[in-house]
Structures are given as C-alpha cells and as structure tokens.
Amino acid sequence: MSTLRNWDYYNxxxxxxxxxEKASQGNTFxxxxxxxxxxxxxxxxxxxxxxNKGAKTxxxxxxxxxxxxxxxxxxxxxxxxxxxxNYRPKKVRRxxxxxxxxxxxxxxxxxxxxxxxxxxxxQVLEPIVxxxxxxxxxxxxxxRSAHHAMARIQSLINRGQLHYVVDVDIKSFFDNVxxxxxxxxxxxxxxxxxxxxxxxxxxxxxxxDGEGVPEKGSPQGGILSPLLSNIVLNDLDxxxxxxxxxxxxxxxxxxxxxxxxxxxxxxLKQGYLVRYADDFKILCRDGKTAQRWYHAVRLYLKExxxxxxxxxxxxxxxxxxxxxxxxxxTIRANKKGKKRVAHTGVISSKRKKMKQEAKxxxxxxKSSPSAENIHRYNSFVLGLHQYFKRATHVSLVFSRLxxxxxxxxxxxxxxxxxxxxxxxxxxxxxxxxxxxxxxIYMNGTYLFPxxxxxxxxxxxxxxxxxxxxxxxxx
Numbered sequence: 480m481s482t483l484r485n486w487d488y489y490n491x492x493x494x495x496x497x498x499x500e501k502a503s504q505g506n507t508f509x510x511x512x513x514x515x516x517x518x519x520x521x522x523x524x525x526x527x528x529x530x531n532k533g534a535k536t537x538x539x540x541x542x543x544x545x546x547x548x549x550x551x552x553x554x555x556x557x558x559x560x561x562x563x564x565n566y567r568p569k570k571v572r573r574x575x576x577x578x579x580x581x582x583x584x585x586x587x588x589x590x591x592x593x594x595x596x597x598x599x600x601x602q603v604l605e606p607i608v609x610x611x612x613x614x615x616x617x618x619x620x621x622x623r624s625a626h627h628a629m630a631r632i633q634s635l636i637n638r639g640q641l642h643y644v645v646d647v648d649i650k651s652f653f654d655n656v657x658x659x660x661x662x663x664x665x666x667x668x669x670x671x672x673x674x675x676x677x678x679x680x681x682x683x684x685x686x687x688d689g690e691g692v693p694e695k696g697s698p699q700g701g702i703l704s705p706l707l708s709n710i711v712l713n714d715l716d717x718x719x720x721x722x723x724x725x726x727x728x729x730x731x732x733x734x735x736x737x738x739x740x741x742x743x744x745x746x747l748k749q750g751y752l753v754r755y756a757d758d759f760k761i762l763c764r765d766g767k768t769a770q771r772w773y774h775a776v777r778l779y780l781k782e783x784x785x786x787x788x789x790x791x792x793x794x795x796x797x798x799x800x801x802x803x804x805x806x807x808x809t810i811r812a813n814k815k816g817k818k819r820v821a822h823t824g825v826i827s828s829k830r831k832k833m834k835q836e837a838k839x840x841x842x843x844x845k846s847s848p849s850a851e852n853i854h855r856y857n858s859f860v861l862g863l864h865q866y867f868k869r870a871t872h873v874s875l876v877f878s879r880l881x882x883x884x885x886x887x888x889x890x891x892x893x894x895x896x897x898x899x900x901x902x903x904x905x906x907x908x909x910x911x912x913x914x915x916x917x918x919i920y921m922n923g924t925y926l927f928p929x930x931x932x933x934x935x936x937x938x939x940x941x942x943x944x945x946x947x948x949x950x951x952x953x
Contacts, residue, residue: 489523491602499606499947502669508607511672515603521559522552524598528591528702538590539570539688547591559596566678568593568685571698585654587687587698597682597702600675605706606947607669612709613716614942618756619705621946625806626869628755629823630937632810635751635762636798636821642812643769644803645750645761647776648792652757653704654696656711657785658683661697664710683707708756711784718779719752719761748772755806769795808870824872830880833863837884837929841891844921848895853924860927869937874930881930888919888926896921 494514502508514520525547528534534544547555571587578584589597605621612620617628635641649655661683662676670676682703686692697704726747750761750772761776763769773795780786796803798812799819807829812819825833840856867873889898896919916928 586700627940
C-alpha cells in the first residue's frame with residue numbers, strides 16, 4: 480500500500496507500530512510532542528498532504544501546497560516547529576456544500592500550514608486510538624469503508640434475523656462537539672501529553688472567518704476532525720457494545736452461540752451497533768427492544784456526550800414493512816423461502832442526483848466531444864458502479880436509470896458519435912462491459928453503458944487487517 484511505502488520512506492513504520500502495541504497493552508502517553516515534531520514525521524505529513532486532492536484549495540491566506548513546495552526540507556521542518564512553539568492557527572475559511580436533502584453543510588478549510596500540522600498530529604495519534612476503537616465502527620478509519628458497514632448490516636439481517644432498526648440522527652454533530660468533553664476523552668483514551676492537548680484545543684477553537692471563535696464543534700474539512708469525531712463517538716460505541724455484544728458473563732462458554740443463548744436468559748437489551756462516522760444504526764430482534772434502545776441512546780447522547788438528536792429523522796423501522804436508508808443504500812428484509820434476507824438498493828434522492836449529473840456531463844460532451852470530457856463521463860459511471868455494485872438490486876436500479884437516460888444520451892450525442900456494439904473494444908473496456916451492449920462511440924472511445932453492472936457481494940471487514948501491527952496484511 481502507498482501509505483506503508485510512505486511510512487517506510489521516512490522510517491516511521493516502527494514508531495507507529497510501537498505506539499499501537501503499547502496502547503493495546505493499556506499504556507498512556509505523556510511525551511508525544513517530541514514524536515510529532517520529529518523531522519521524519521513532519522516530512523511524512525507534508526508528503527501525505529501533497530497527495531490530498533484538497534492540497535490545491537487555498538485557506539484564508541490564499542496559499543496552497545504549491546507555495547510550500549518551494550521550501551527546502553530543513554526550512555519546512557523549522558517552519559512547522561516554529562509555528563508550534565506558540566501555536567495560533569490562522570482563520571479557517573468557511574465554505575458551504577449542498578447535502579442530498581437540499582440543505583447545506585458548513586465546511587471549515589484551514590490554511591495549508593495548519594493542515595500540515597494537523598496531519599503531523601493525526602499520524603501519531605491514530606495508531607494509539609485505533610487500538611481502542613470499536614470493531615464495528617467503519618467511517619474515517621484505515622482499510623475500512625462504507626461497504627464493510629453495509630456487509631455487517633446484511634450479515635445481521637441474513638444470519639441474525641434482526642429486522643428492527645433504530646435509526647438515530649445526531650443533530651449537526653460536527654458543529655456541536657463539546658470541547659471540554661473532547662479533551663477529557665482524549666485523556667481517557669491515553670493521550671496525556673498536555674502540550675499536545677493544548678494544541679488540539681487551539682485547533683478546534685480556530686477562528687472561523689466572518690463568524691468568530693466557536694464555543695463548540697470540530698470544523699468539517701480539517702485533517703484531524705474525522706479522527707476527533709471517532710474519539711467522541713467511541714464512548715457511545717463501547718457503551719452500546721457493553722450492554723449486550725461484549726457484556727461479561729459469569730461463566731466461560733465454548734462458542735459465540737452458547738454465549739448468545741446465555742445472554743438471552745437475562746434482561747439485557749439485545750442490540751448490535753454499526754457506525755459510519757456520525758451515521759449509525761442499532762439492529763434489534765423486536766420492536767419493544769428497539770424502543771428501549773431508542774430512548775436509552777437518546778438519553779446517553781444528551782447526558783453523556785452533550786449531543787441532541789433530530790426527532791424528525793430518528794425513528795424505529797421494521798425492515799419487514801419499510802425501508803431504512805444507510806450510506807446512500809436502501810435496506811429492507813424481504814422473504815426468501817422460510818427466512819428473510821437483506822435486499823438493498825439506491826435511495827431515491829441519490830438516483831435523482833445521478834441522473835442530473837449524467838445529463839450535465841452529456842451536455843458537456845455534446846458541446847465539446849474531447850477525450851477529457853469523455854473520460855470524465857466514464858469515470859463518473861465507473862465510480863457509481865464501484866460504489867453501488869454492493870447493492871443486491873443494483874441491476875434493476877441502473878437498468879431503470881439507463882432506460883430514462885437513453886433518449887437524452889442518444890439524441891444529444893448522435894451528431895458527434897455513433898451508437899453501436901463494441902465488438903472489439905480496447906482491453907481495458909472488456910472488463911468493464913459486455914460486448915452485447917450498445918453504446919456511443921466517439922473520438923476513438925466507447926462510453927461506459929450505465930446499466931452494465933452486476934452485484935458484487937459485500938465482504939465483512941477482517942479484524943486481522945491492520946496498518947499498525949506486524950503481519951497485519953499476511
């Protein structure tokens with residue numbers, strides 16, 4: 480992996496592995512600052528930021544990664560160390576991006592030097608906290624993805640026959656993170672270097688241009704924010720798991736099934752949490768248990784984490800009767816023989832947005848049938864296929880999308896292309912679509928047929944995979 484190659488390039492692999500191992504053994508860390516400002520860690524952070532697409536996005540000072548590329552390595556290291564001696568982050572630039580529901584999400588974009596500094600902190604903190612995060616938390620974590628979260632959901636429905644879902648939506652989570660509580664959570668998880676905690680405190684309190692200094696929240700757009708969000712919600716993960724999934728039993732049992740049967744004889748609330756960032760679900764066996772979980776989680780978030788839920792978006796769903804939505808997918812438990820299995824598709828708002836984006840790219844190809852615009856369209860289609868092919872009903876969804884788009888596609892592009900069968904496409908395209916599918920051929924390139932996608936079974940995450948353990952990829 481490129482991440483590991485970068486670590487090896489700066490001889491940081493052993494350092495991160497050692498931090499992870501010590502954290503796994505319950506050690507705490509009071510001298511992390513020296514590691515954070517080490518020459519190797521700073522150069523590695525700069526290298527990682529350079530590969531980030533957002534490196535070209537300027538902050539309030541107007542600078543991008545290109546301005547820092549001109550610095551010699553020694554100058555870069557000295558600039559980061561000097562900035563941290565009396566750390567005062569520059570103002571954060573505010574941007575707004577549209578959400579799926581038509582509302583707007585605030586982004587906070589730090590200046591490029593502050594992003595490099597945040598990356599320095601992230602690299603050292605992540606091995607420590609990764610050793611203690613809940614195994615079914617999948618968002619913003621190394622090697623994990625939305626597909627692993629979906630695989631876990633499907634496994635609980637298919638194998639566990641858990642058909643009630645507690646959907647909880649945290650109201651403006653990133654804007655409402657409690658700073659004092661976050662500092663305490665960092666301390667409890669093992670980050671006990673006071674200089675490091677002071678710097679993080681200044682990061683989350685960075686002044687937002689035009690809005691002032693925030694009293695709470697962790698701005699989306701910062702390099703460190705995703706990691707901090709997982710630290711905040713790790714308390715919730717562990718609390719939910721302790722209620723049932725990892726509840727300690729008085730006796731030892733030989734198998735998971737035996738332990739499960741023993742728990743069922745208690746008054747515990749059976750429930751399994753699956754979380755991706757601030758989006759999470761708890762799967763239960765019956766409606767009464769789901770009600771208990773709903774109220775328990777609402778109170779825990781309010782009283783322990785100082786977070787509110789959105790009552791209009793939070794609900795209990797019986798998957799036998801209604802769909803639930805998660806990470807762009809729809810989920811339902813439909814009959815198959817004597818059992819019920821998870822049937823997944825694509826949420827309607829996402830389908831609508833896919834159609835709008837496809838039309839936009841088609842119009843662009845009509846006005847300029849360049850290789851760049853053609854490859855942009857093909858990348859868009861391939862990206863949709865790669866993400867949504869884990870849906871069990873992906874073929875139906877994309878067949879309907881292709882049917883709706885075909886008149887628009889053909890009418891717009893017939894003057895600049897030809898509709899034909901790709902009997903001898905280039906080798907790369909042979910793996911992408913079948914030869915029997917008609918598609919537009921223009922400027923020496925076939926357009927990817929949007930309907931030519933098949934379901935690929937989602938695989939559960941293997942806990943043996945880790946960036947931070949010896950043999951983690953063996």
